[in-house]
Amino acid sequence: MSADAILSFEEAMEKYDPVLGFEVHVELNTKTKMFSSAPNVFGDEPNTNVNEVDLGMPGVLPVVNKTAVESSIKIGLALNCKIAESCRFARKNYFYPDTPKNFQTSQYDEPIAYDGYLDIELEDGTVFRVEIERAHMEEDAGKLTHLGGSAGRIQGAEYSLVDYNRAGVPLVEIVTKPIEGAGSRAPELAKAYVAAVREIVKNLGVSDAKMERGNVRCDANVSLRPHGRERFGIRSETKNVNSLRAVEHAVRYEIQRHAAVLDSGEPVIQETRHWHEDTRTTTSGRAKSDADDYRYFPEPDLVPVVPSREWVEELRATLPEPPAERRKRLKQDWGYSDLEFRDVVNAGVLDEIEETIAAGATASVARKWWMGEIVGRAKNADVDPGQLGIEPATIVELSRMVEAGKINNKMASAVLDGVLAGEGTPAEVVEKRGLAVVSDDGPLLEAIDAALAAQPDVADKIRAGKLQAIGAIVGGVMKATRGQADAGRVKELILEKLGVNA
């Protein structure tokens, strides 16, 4: 397949105005499926989390999962949507082996939630409002593995194997209205929007929200129009863009590709596109065709869902603080600068710092430990900082030991290593590794005498009032005591010894 021509992003932006649209599918983390009591569990042996409803056997009766409806309403509320007074399910008819029923049970003309919005904060703090068209309930499809022919690709495959464990898993599909006016920030907005949806469903506790497991999946619609024109261009829909970075890249690439097509005078083809992470390009899927006539009709086996206003308000009362508002509050409470706070957010240690402060550390101490000590270690170990297993209490204990002068900062870092190595609590590590600060002045004075004798010229400078030279002597003492001296006390003793008033 020959590569598509693309324009540079800058040139595309000069000539055209992008319009975006997203369909984000969120898998709910209910115990059971949307319409059957089979377990909703990821990663089990194939075709073991299924029963007659999931396999679409004749004569079966689906029954709606109440928790899934509640989760859907919560998502709708968190997206500032109206919740339908009454809504129903519909059959979306298509033939493909990922659904054994030959239809997907979904919602069509009556989604449970509609007319919402989400305010998306971009990296520089600009807030962009994305309007939500609807959020509707449906079920996931089974998983196909294509075999024979070239590895894993449908092209040339000889047959496919189907696992229906995922069939019937509750999904909420969130659809935006066309997003206009993002301009050159469209790729960034795309990523930020999907990140915000993911954060919201995670915060609500209604989804595991792991993109790498497909809990949150994004279809990205992109079209271009000349600047100043109101009518939308023809769009492409890039399917299953399943990481935040890929969402940004896919939107950027499609903008560049559309621009090249339009520049050549050809019409853009309305089609699905497939994203390829390895080459960071898309390829043509299939064009819109007769097969997209899904012949939706009301699902006769399921009666309408009529959420009473009392029920909706009950659910609203359980909603956690929205992530964006929480960040605003925490930043103010902690007194971090914009840059400090952004670093904390980007490092993914907001929860950890909050817990550490709750455990008794000051905001600055909590930040110093997480950002200065733990984030780097996590990076080296290639895990999330929270996964290192450091308890907030450990940090509080470490910082108290430093404040009390029992250990210095350098030792504290070594103690943390000890805790991570499973050597016990900070106090136990200090004990085992013999890391206590030398606070007995006797050995310190000996080391100071030695350091002064070794560097007489420095000693003279200090006597002459050049106090900044003291670092060299302190350094010598720290070296002699293998870092176990209290640097502050060493300084005092040196000045005392040389008869200098600081």
Add this chain to the structure above:
Amino acid sequence: MAAINRDDVAHLARLAHIEMSAEELDRMAGELAVIVDAVKSVSEAAGDGVPATSHPIPLSNVFREDEVGHTFTAEQALSGAPDSDADRFKVPAILDED
């Protein structure tokens, strides 16, 4: 007569993956037109004041608690499958993607 012709029937048959002969298409075009007309007379009788309904039984909010019930073993699940491999249903490759 209702606006349903032979091409409409052929289109529907294609969507529904039903193979139909020329004679069947002719016959169905006539029969479906009669059915559509019959439905049309119902909607005329209902008038403007009657909202469309998809569920004639006055029932709503039939829910199930989120509690795990029964499942099949893979062997049971696959017992009616024409073909299987590695505990999964084996189907011909179809040139389309999910």
